[in-house]
């Protein structure tokens with residue numbers, strides 16, 4: 001299987017500008033679908049399927065966000081800001097198949113927001129009023145920080161061992177809201193289906209989605225308070241099994257959901273996540289929720 005990056009200096013170059021939030025969201029979703037397609041094809045080839053047609057990717061320094069000629073520094077002009085987890089398995093630009101200068105990325109364990117993160121976003125909002133159309137919170141499945149927070153929620157005696165410094169406590173404490181909301185949602189939807197998942201896997205699997213929504217809700221409020229430039233806020237969760245950024249567990253398409261704007265919307269979303277998880281087929285559920293991370 002061949003993947004060919006092809007540069008033709010005489011080919012017309014498509015405009016890179018993103019006109020609005022809908023276009024920004026579409027570009028991120030399409031980028032994730034390209035990533036899924038590429039990796040899936042390689043995996044199928046590994047399993048012995050015959051090689052498909054080569055994938056030809058037209059590139060130019062400009063589409064890569066780099067200078068067309070030697071020298072010079074591009075003006076910074078990201079079309080989206082992304083708040084993601086520091087997890088090494090979820091590199092933001094790769095997951096969304098985006099280039100240099102496309103994304104303004106903040107990565108913090110558990111994709112929580114502290115004052116430095118918010119300050120960086122304020123800077124982005126103030127500096128990129130023309131280009132920045134969207135802010136995205138990107139959670140991911142099997143998150144070590146969320147797992148630890150859920151463990152502390154379920155077994156508070158473990159808190160003393162993991163939250164040994166102020167810095168670690170500040171992450172674990174912020175994640176307790178998601179752990180509690182996920183727990184309540186599972187309780188409310190507990191009779192949806194039989195499941196072989198243990199309590200820890202269930203709680204963590206729902207909490208990663210709820211946590212992305214909680215951060216998006218808080219961020220939406222911060223951005224509206226900050227002032228004139230208020231790009232749309234959305235969130236999604238990267239799933240290792242599907243390689244998709246998705247709105248709900250078990251999704252078969254890539255997607256980003258608009259940030260909830262109230263506690264009521266957040267509660268409804270948490271219940272939707274719990275129901276989606278509990279109604280996935282058993283094999284997908286087990287694979288998707290298998291615990292791999294420890295703090």
Ligand SMILES: [Zn+2]
Nearest residue numbers: 085087143144
């Ligand atoms: Zn994580």
